[in-house]
Amino acid sequence: MFFQIDFDNRLAIYDQVVRQITFAVAGGVLREGELVPSVRELARELTINPNTVARAYRQLQDHGVLAGVRGTGLAVAAGAAKQCREERVGLIRSQLEQVFGEARQSQIDPRKFRTLVEQELERQMPDGAGKAESRKPKAEG
Amino acid sequence: MFFQIDFDNRLAIYDQVVRQITFAVAGGVLREGELVPSVRELARELTINPNTVARAYRQLQDHGVLAGVRGTGLAVAAGAAKQCREERVGLIRSQLEQVFGEARQSQIDPRKFRTLVEQELERQMPDGAGKAESRKPKAEG
DNA sequence: TATACTGTATTACGTCGATAATACAGAGGG
DNA sequence: CCCTCTGTATTATCGACGTAATACAGTATA
Structure with a gap:
């Protein structure tokens, strides 16, 4: 995937995920409508806990960056770029x-x-x- | 005193104290041989716990920035600047x-x-x- | 000597971030 | 229908940081 976690960083892990998703969308690496990795998949990839990813994703939803696609996952929302x-x-x-x-x-x-x-x-x-x-x-x- | 704590900062309080003392010594605000405020005094001034200040002071001692003056307190070590x-x-x-x-x-x-x-x-x-x-x-x- | 200060040590508690192990409802696909 | 995926929720545990309340040994000072 397109990012990584710095475990030595004082910044909370879920916050790092939020930032990196935000930057990926800002930079066009993640385009509007595109699906983000599932909670479990990203957690496995970053070797962090699914709950931590879920927390980041929920925050991104609250901020309008991600939007749920029922039964499928989360996608980059329209206008998020x-x-x-x-x-x-x-x-x-x-x-x-x-x-x-x-x-x-x-x-x-x-x-x-x-x-x-x-x-x-x-x-x-x-x-x-x-x-x-x-x-x-x-x-x- | 010459510095302040940012409670919204993610950086640990004792770490902020360490940095500020270090900068004060580097900038000549605290000179070699000069006594630093006592654990309790600085704690009162910054409205933090004496233990937190003590932790910072101990770390500064370990790094050679401060040195104990028996029965008196801690002073900026020689060569610390x-x-x-x-x-x-x-x-x-x-x-x-x-x-x-x-x-x-x-x-x-x-x-x-x-x-x-x-x-x-x-x-x-x-x-x-x-x-x-x-x-x-x-x-x- | 008595008092008041110094740094240091100990134990307990609360919060927060993270982990862990589940459980659940909803939807896709065979 | 059944299995598997999705996000979500819940509860417990852990560690780091900070607070809190003490207690102690050592020294300056009156």
Whole structure:
């Protein structure tokens, strides 16, 4: 499947599942109408408990990302893609707020911090370098 | 005192205390040899349990940041400043790795992500703007 | 010496996230 | 109809974190 669980992460497992499904829908990996793995199947795959998956799925239903197809399972709801893209920006922004806030509070030298940020940015998202870039015809969301 | 606890944060309280003490030492807010608040005093101040503070203090002792002064309390250990500055960079870098990694996995557009980063950077650390800046004669690690 | 402070240790309790083992109703497919 | 899949619900157990209430040894200070 398209994602994995980080057991060392402090984030609750069901929350990780929620995020990853959200990101998958936002990125088009999961399209509207497409069925998600069953509770038991995903649980087996991630070696976690079915109840944990069920909890994540229920939350995703409450948020309108998934919708039940009677007798068949759960599918990505109509209009979920746009909603998830917005949710994605919100989640990422809040993460940045927290990390940057702690960095600021730590009294690290702002220039040194910016260097750190640039390094990581370059290391993990080389495509976003500089301002413009020669379009690479590589797979992209 | 110089820090505060975020009870909504998923991070354990004792861990928040450890980080903040570490950052305070790294930033020179707490200097080597200086006494830290007593277990009970800090607990009262942060409205948390003395045991929680004690746990944080013990961990800081194990890491060599604090050292006991018999019958008096705990003080910032010799050589802790440099150690904490290194620790600070490591902590911040690992936070950045995690957030950037999740962003990358979310398949957000790299340019959009960079914009988000720049926005937050500007919003929280305006001093780090551009490349150079009028040197402020402020304390720095 | 007596008091008040220091850190430390112990035991009990509550919450929350996760696991585990079930059980149930509903629908698809042979 | 029967079997198997679906999501859902329930109850119990476990561990980590935090709280709470003590108790203790050691030291500074009056």
